[in-house]
Amino acid sequence: SIGGILVFDVTNRESFDNVQKWHNEIQGYACDKIEMVIVGNKIDLEERREVKTEEGKKFAQKYGFDYFETSAKTGENVDAVFESMASKVLSKIGSGDLDPSQEIYGI
Numbered sequence: 080s081i082g083g084i085l086v087f088d089v090t091n092r093e094s095f096d097n098v099q100k101w102h103n104e105i106q107g108y109a110c111d112k113i114e115m116v117i118v119g120n121k122i123d124l125e126e127r128r129e130v131k132t133e134e135g136k137k138f139a140q141k142y143g144f145d146y147f148e149t150s151a152k153t154g155e156n157v158d159a160v161f162e163s164m165a166s167k168v169l170s171k172i173g174s175g176d177l178d179p180s181q182e183i184y185g186i
Contacts, residue, residue, distance in 0.1 A: 082114045083115050085116070087119055088121050091129060095134065098117065102115070115142065117144050123150040
């Protein structure tokens with residue numbers, strides 16, 4: 080894969096704690112130039128939040144990934160996640176870092 084989106088539930092601490100494990104697993108299957116985005120979902124349930132925005136940002140920054148918070152229920156920021164991923168992948172193709180005609184990639 081050349082792109083991945085790791086999503087966790089901001090109302091569930093365990094799902095955030097698992098992001099590190101999921102990241103490590105993806106590294107075993109992805110190409111060396113993988114683009115990743117970390118997403119904290121369910122921000123419409125703010126009163127039940129267990130993971131602070133700063134925690135998600137800190138994790139993403141540690142690896143140089145973008146961080147978004149979304150609500151699948153309301154649609155807030157969902158488009159921004161996919162637009163960011165598409166932009167990153169297209170930028171790598173445009174710069175010649177990736178050549179999809181020569182290799183098999185997935186997102």
